[in-house]
Amino acid sequence: MRVSMQLRDGSNPAGRWQRSIYVDAALQEHTVFFDDLVPVGVTPAPRPDLGAIRSVLFVVDANNTKPTTSGRIWIRFAALER
Secondary structure (H helix, E strand, O other), rough: OOEEEEEOOOOOOOOEEEEEEEEOOOOOOOOOOHOOOEEEEOOOOOOOHHHHHHEEEEEEOOHOOOOOOOOOOOOOOOOOOO
């Protein structure tokens, strides 16, 4: 399954950045670096202002998932680091 990890700007609804991650049944660690995020649609800046981020989303990519299938992801540990 492919999951899009997204950051959304709380002060500007158009501000959204994402990175796609492939997940499968094997337990594995994924690290997403803020520098790897790319703008989605029309954004106010090429990189997110981390002080303005109010939402972190994990979105299942329907383009790479068969209709009527189901799945589950577990986030055991999440951290924001400098």
